[in-house]
Amino acid sequence: MSKSSHDRKSKIEYWQEIPWKRAEKVLFSLQRRIYQASQRSDVKAIRRLQKLLLRSFFAKAIAVRRVTQDNQGKKTAGIDGIKSLTPKQRLELVYSLNPLTGKAKSVRRVWIPKPGKDEKRPLGIPTMEDRARQCLVKLALEPEWEARFEPNSYGFRPGRSCHDAIEAIFNALRCKTAYVLDADIAKCFDRINHKVLLEKLNTFPAMRRQIKTWLKSEIKDGKELFPSKEGTPQGGVISPLLANIALHGLETMIENWIMTKKIKDLSGTTLSKSNKKKSISIIRYADDFIIIHKDLDIIREATENTKAWLSQLGLELKPEKTRVCHTLKMHDKEKPGFNFLGFNIRQYKTGKHHANKTPKGDRKLYTLHIKPSKESYLRHYRDISQIIERYISAKQRNLINKLNPIIRGWSNYYKYSVCSKIFQKIDSLIFWKLKKWADKRHPKKNWKYKKPKYWKTIGGDNWVFSDGKYRLHKHKKNYDESQTKTRKKGNKRQGEKFIKVKNTYSPYNGDTVYWSSRLGKHPDMPTSKAKLLKWQKGKCPHCGLNFKHEDVMEIDHITPRKAGGGSSYKNLQLLHRHCHDEKTREDLKLIAEYQNRKELEKQHNKSIKWFNDLFSQEKWKWINDTPVLISACDKSHVSEEPYEVKVSRTVLKTSGSGDRFA
Numbered sequence: 001m002s003k004s005s006h007d008r009k010s011k012i013e014y015w016q017e018i019p020w021k022r023a024e025k026v027l028f029s030l031q032r033r034i035y036q037a038s039q040r041s042d043v044k045a046i047r048r049l050q051k052l053l054l055r056s057f058f059a060k061a062i063a064v065r066r067v068t069q070d071n072q073g074k075k076t077a078g079i080d081g082i083k084s085l086t087p088k089q090r091l092e093l094v095y096s097l098n099p100l101t102g103k104a105k106s107v108r109r110v111w112i113p114k115p116g117k118d119e120k121r122p123l124g125i126p127t128m129e130d131r132a133r134q135c136l137v138k139l140a141l142e143p144e145w146e147a148r149f150e151p152n153s154y155g156f157r158p159g160r161s162c163h164d165a166i167e168a169i170f171n172a173l174r175c176k177t178a179y180v181l182d183a184d185i186a187k188c189f190d191r192i193n194h195k196v197l198l199e200k201l202n203t204f205p206a207m208r209r210q211i212k213t214w215l216k217s218e219i220k221d222g223k224e225l226f227p228s229k230e231g232t233p234q235g236g237v238i239s240p241l242l243a244n245i246a247l248h249g250l251e252t253m254i255e256n257w258i259m260t261k262k263i264k265d266l267s268g269t270t271l272s273k274s275n276k277k278k279s280i281s282i283i284r285y286a287d288d289f290i291i292i293h294k295d296l297d298i299i300r301e302a303t304e305n306t307k308a309w310l311s312q313l314g315l316e317l318k319p320e321k322t323r324v325c326h327t328l329k330m331h332d333k334e335k336p337g338f339n340f341l342g343f344n345i346r347q348y349k350t351g352k353h354h355a356n357k358t359p360k361g362d363r364k365l366y367t368l369h370i371k372p373s374k375e376s377y378l379r380h381y382r383d384i385s386q387i388i389e390r391y392i393s394a395k396q397r398n399l400i401n402k403l404n405p406i407i408r409g410w411s412n413y414y415k416y417s418v419c420s421k422i423f424q425k426i427d428s429l430i431f432w433k434l435k436k437w438a439d440k441r442h443p444k445k446n447w448k449y450k451k452p453k454y455w456k457t458i459g460g461d462n463w464v465f466s467d468g469k470y471r472l473h474k475h476k477k478n479y480d481e482s483q484t485k486t487r488k489k490g491n492k493r494q495g496e497k498f499i500k501v502k503n504t505y506s507p508y509n510g511d512t513v514y515w516s517s518r519l520g521k522h523p524d525m526p527t528s529k530a531k532l533l534k535w536q537k538g539k540c541p542h543c544g545l546n547f548k549h550e551d552v553m554e555i556d557h558i559t560p561r562k563a564g565g566g567s568s569y570k571n572l573q574l575l576h577r578h579c580h581d582e583k584t585r586e587d588l589k590l591i592a593e594y595q596n597r598k599e600l601e602k603q604h605n606k607s608i609k610w611f612n613d614l615f616s617q618e619k620w621k622w623i624n625d626t627p628v629l630i631s632a633c634d635k636s637h638v639s640e641e642p643y644e645v646k647v648s649r650t651v652l653k654t655s656g657s658g659d660r661f662a
């Protein structure tokens with residue numbers, strides 16, 4: 001591999017020349033081998049393969065492409081002020097990229113507002129070069145750790161999302177009421193003990209040195225890890241992985257501990273070992289986690305154990321955000337239920353006539369509701385109303401186009417939960433806000449003027465905020481679309497069901513069929529993208545590779561709109577963001593050609609029109625089965641229109657010669 005990458009060095013002179021398909025294949029096969037070596041705990045092989053990957057030209061090229069072309073935060077400059085690189089600079093970076101120098105440039109501090117608060121949180125933005133180096137190191141480390149990570153850790157891992165964590169909670173609480181430890185780790189990333197983390201990392205010396213340097217430069221700027229549903233934090237590319245490594249082992253510790261306990265079920269029989277393990281659930285998303293068990297004593301003891309375990313890492317639970325509650329009833333002045341990742345999870349009592357049965361046949365007098373948390377929908381509504389206020393004098397279509405992606409994103413995130421009523425409520429709040437907006441715009445006009453101006457009747461709905469061309473999306477509609485017949489009995493979770501990731505499955509296991517089928521069903525995936533993905537069989541038509549979870553996808557017009565392409569599904573395709581970049585460059589040529597052609601066509605049409613006009617004006621006469629222009633005899637026309645002369649002369653000639661021979 002290293003030899004072939006050396007050969008490549010002398011060949012590739014342009015960024016566009018890099019054979020991406022081959023590069024992806026080479027990288028993935030290396031990662032898969034690291035994953036497999038890690039599964040059989042072959043430390044020697046892991047390190048050998050990781051070093052190979054870090055030296056590989058292809059892996060370096062992909063790392064550079066990820067940070068320069070794919071990453072959402074690609075336009076934020078580091079301390080060197082570099083925001084974007086030209087293709088030439090990118091290639092130079094690939095050649096000069098040396099991940100393990102043991103050095104790091106300091107990071108630029110950026111303050112971004114915390115959601116729902118006036119506080120701001122700092123982000124450390126590394127330089128472009130450091131980002132690429134971190135990305136490369138992550139490519140090498142991630143498969144090793146993916147093979148080891150615990151099944152119920154869901155944050156910042158390939159192929160896993162918030163919805164998998166919520167589904168795990170749903171499975172745990174579907175058939176039982178329980179006590180819950182709802183915990184939050186205080187300033188997780190700031191306080192992790194570096195020594196313990198590096199020991200846990202257990203890697204070769206050069207790598208260890210490099211990561212130590214990065215940890216230091218990050219800590220200096222107070223980088224805080226924050227589980228955001230917007231995606232990975234913009235700071236260090238590698239920091240979420242390091243946080244996951246630090247917190248790795250919590251689940252195993254709790255499981256090992258519960259095996260030593262004596263637990264009896266309702267009938268008084270002692271539980272077997274495997275049932276004991278099943279009786280407790282620990283579900284973690286980055287630094288946010290919950291522990292579920294039906295006995296309060298077990299939860300209390302588990303809390304103490306967790307605290308002790310975390311203290312080894314220099315961490316502690318945040319007292320104001322950590323609580324013990326029950327899922328159904330009041331406990332110790334705590335309201336039933338808890339919030340996790342923007343969802344509220346609690347159980348409600350049901351009457352006997354609505355009682356359902358558990359799979360074991362026991363009757364249960366409660367039902368589980370998972371719905372958007374109050375904080376989440378209040379914040380969402382506040383964001384929307386702020387935008388409406390800001391757009392008081394803007395065009396209606398600009399306001400619609402600003403709000404639609406926000407509404408679509410939010411309602412997609414919650415569409416698998418019990419959201420119907422909340423969605424309806426938000427829609428009506430938005431209506432009143434928009435009415436106020438219209439009143440302010442036309443204070444002297446009455447409602448008869450404003451209603452038809454801003455609201456239209458579309459498809460039986462009289463109150464669609466629309467300017468005729470663009471329409472405001474409704475939360476409720478998004479929910480209705482996701483409704484199918486798979487209504488779950490007993491537990492109120494209507495609509496389509498989200499399917500949780502399999503136990504310890506990782507994309508590095510190479511089961512592409514499983515992973516690509518999961519991709520299309522992801523709730524964050526808009527319907528249009530999911531449809532295209534299905535038609536394309538999970539492949540990107542530009543590079544021919546299967547889409548993966550970390551890939552950024554964009555919708556492309558196959559024939560660009562500026563070159564006469566339409567917006568129907570037939571003319572759309574889903575591409576990688578980096579493939580889209582390339583396609584757009586090719587499109588520019590196409591558009592230029594199209595416009596050229598259109599210009600020619602225009603001229604051609606003009607001459608055809610002239611020709612047709614001419615002929616329609618003229619009178620025809622049949623002479624010996626040949627059409628002959630009457631005006632052909634008119635000499636005055638001949639001098640004006642040379643084209644006609646040619647036509648009429650030949651006609652006359654043939655008719656003449658025909659006469660002679662006849």
Ligand SMILES: [Zn+2]
Binds near residue numbers: 542544545
């Ligand atoms: Zn592609």
